[in-house]
Amino acid sequence: MKFTIEATDPKSKARAGLVKTDHGDIETPIFMPVGTAGSVKAVHQRELTYDVKAQIILGNTYHLYLRPGLDVLEKAGGLHKFNGWSRPILTDSGGYQVFSLSGTRKIAEEGVMFKSHIDGSKHHFSPENVMDIQRTIGADIIMAFDECTPYPCEYNYAEKSMHMTHRWLKRCIERFDTTEGKYGYSQTLFPIVQGSVYKDLRKQSAEFIASCGRDGNAIGGLSVGEPAEMMYEMTELVTDILPTDKPRYLMGVGTPANILEGIALGVDMFDCVMPTRNARNGMLFTSEGIMNMRNEKWKDDFSPIDPNINSYVSTFYSKAYLRHLTVSKEILAAQIASIHNLSFYLWLVGQAREKIQTGEFATWKDMMVKKVSTRL
Numbered sequence: 001m002k003f004t005i006e007a008t009d010p011k012s013k014a015r016a017g018l019v020k021t022d023h024g025d026i027e028t029p030i031f032m033p034v035g036t037a038g039s040v041k042a043v044h045q046r047e048l049t050y051d052v053k054a055q056i057i058l059g060n061t062y063h064l065y066l067r068p069g070l071d072v073l074e075k076a077g078g079l080h081k082f083n084g085w086s087r088p089i090l091t092d093s094g095g096y097q098v099f100s101l102s103g104t105r106k107i108a109e110e111g112v113m114f115k116s117h118i119d120g121s122k123h124h125f126s127p128e129n130v131m132d133i134q135r136t137i138g139a140d141i142i143m144a145f146d147e148c149t150p151y152p153c154e155y156n157y158a159e160k161s162m163h164m165t166h167r168w169l170k171r172c173i174e175r176f177d178t179t180e181g182k183y184g185y186s187q188t189l190f191p192i193v194q195g196s197v198y199k200d201l202r203k204q205s206a207e208f209i210a211s212c213g214r215d216g217n218a219i220g221g222l223s224v225g226e227p228a229e230m231m232y233e234m235t236e237l238v239t240d241i242l243p244t245d246k247p248r249y250l251m252g253v254g255t256p257a258n259i260l261e262g263i264a265l266g267v268d269m270f271d272c273v274m275p276t277r278n279a280r281n282g283m284l285f286t287s288e289g290i291m292n293m294r295n296e297k298w299k300d301d302f303s304p305i306d307p308n309i310n311s312y313v314s315t316f317y318s319k320a321y322l323r324h325l326t327v328s329k330e331i332l333a334a335q336i337a338s339i340h341n342l343s344f345y346l347w348l349v350g351q352a353r354e355k356i357q358t359g360e361f362a363t364w365k366d367m368m369v370k371k372v373s374t375r376l
């Protein structure tokens, strides 16, 4: 994997760059649609490619390991072959899903024992087997095994947890660097900064992660319920320490405004379930603001969903028709809303990239943050 910076914004820390992988290039800043179980919910690959214009999607180790399982994925020749997505894929390590999804779990130095949320069966994740599992899934970018601390979190716990995440990282690197990809293309490992909302811990963690010298770095443990200002403060502290010549990935973030602020702080990659999950609940993100599609207000508004978004569904379908589908609980409502929301997120980061290249990002960002946060 190779990263080059093409432009930096004069008035913020924003950068426009290019990530090169064996499955193609990624223009940054980028948003990565979440395809937890190997599918971006309600969106098929042709729409993801030609309407949404996604450049990279995310998969989850936890889900894919439990179902369909490693034997199926290996027989298929990896996740790209299995789901038909031939562009880059990133897999999260399970170090977050285990904590948020599985009912019972036991964290120890060796790893995490957990029960499947599907059938209650018992499993164990360790830094080593999570590297092996991600080798078998075959994503282009794989994530280190970490503990994402909750919010709020006591200082003592956050400190202990951070040190364990660092020790786990050393074990991840040792296993990753002594194994090879199974399908003939290369994979790269991103470590993850933790440290909760404590400045000294965040600083220590960022310095440790930076010293590992990997191809890219991630910021975890944020967007877990802390105030947005706190998330921005921690992000800036970390981006000021992480190497400038490597991509930075802010995990699980966020709203359109969160993403714009993250870009201004020097973040290059984002992922979040929000555009797809909220779409299934009738919430639309548009270039003019946020719409609740259940609202009576859209009943006879025959204007397009969002004329500014260059995606088939955004201009073809009217607000009134989508409201009707939403209220009627039609499957098509989820499909249209998901494709539109993702198209909007990809449009937003694409616009940010253009504005960074023309040196207008900072002023455009301030105007856009207000716009995209407006409730219509």
Ligand code: PRF
Binding pocket: 092, 093, 094, 095, 096, 097, 143, 144, 146, 147, 148, 149, 192, 219, 220, 221, 222, 223, 224, 251, 252, 253
């Ligand atoms: N760690 C991992 N995945 C994540 C997170 C994390 O801290 C977050 C935090 N917002 C989202 N996804 N491995």
